[in-house]
Amino acid sequence: xxxxxxxxxxxxxxxxxxxxxxxxxxxxxxxxxxxxxxxxxxxxxxxxxxxxxxxxxxxxxxxxxxxxxxxxxxxxxxxxxxxxxxxxxxxxxxxxxxxxxxxxxxxxxxxxxxxxxxxxxxxxxxxxxxxxxxxxxxxxxxxxxxxxxxxxxxxxxxxxxxxx
Numbered sequence: 001x002x003x004x005x006x007x008x009x010x011x012x013x014x015x016x017x018x019x020x021x022x023x024x025x026x027x028x029x030x031x032x033x034x035x036x037x038x039x040x041x042x043x044x045x046x047x048x049x050x051x052x053x054x055x056x057x058x059x060x061x062x063x064x065x066x067x068x069x070x071x072x073x074x075x076x077x078x079x080x081x082x083x084x085x086x087x088x089x090x091x092x093x094x095x096x097x098x099x100x101x102x103x104x105x106x107x108x109x110x111x112x113x114x115x116x117x118x119x120x121x122x123x124x125x126x127x128x129x130x131x132x133x134x135x136x137x138x139x140x141x142x143x144x145x146x147x148x149x150x151x152x153x154x155x156x157x158x159x160x161x162x163x164x
Contacts, residue, residue: 008077017077020110028151029106032117034125034144037098042136046099046128047092056131057090060101064088064124068105068116078115083107086116088124098139101125102147114149 010016038046046056053059065086072080085106093100103120105113125141132139148158 015077017079018111020079023110023153025109026151027106027108028112029104029149030112030114030117030146031102031104031148032114032121032144032146033103034101034121035093035096035098035140035142036101036125036128037096037140037142038132038136039138040097042132042139043092043094043097043099045135046132051131052134053131056128057099059131060090060124060127061088063127064101064103064120067123068103068113068120071116071119074119075115079111081107081109081111081113081116083113083116086120088120090124090128099128101128112149112152114146118144118146 007018008015045051049055065088067074068083068086072078083105085104087104089102089104091100091102092098101121101124103117103124105117105120107113122141122144125144129139129141146159148156150156
């Protein structure tokens, strides 16, 4: 860890919103992912597009984008951000079996977009669960994690096999 201090705590230990006003705006990008493991039959049903609730993947993508835009309303000390891009990609993974959600969030600003990407991946996963729970209550949401971040003082960071 480069900075062992928790930035959302002031000198007295009280929670506070970080003052980013002195930071120079830079392009900031964050990539996060999540997995939704399910029965193979559930995966086949979702991929066929024939669920009773509609297109699971399209709905999950929209939910993820909406979640990224509203992260500051969900995570108490996050700043409201003017996102310039949120992309939610959902791919089938036969080895899980299930779906892998990958979210990219981007802006030019004074603070990072890691929480927006993570929130989007989480909510997209929960949406998949909600839409398919009637046929598979045993789905497992796992591995919600940051894969990469770029921009800001700390520069570029990428997960590797040591960041599990």
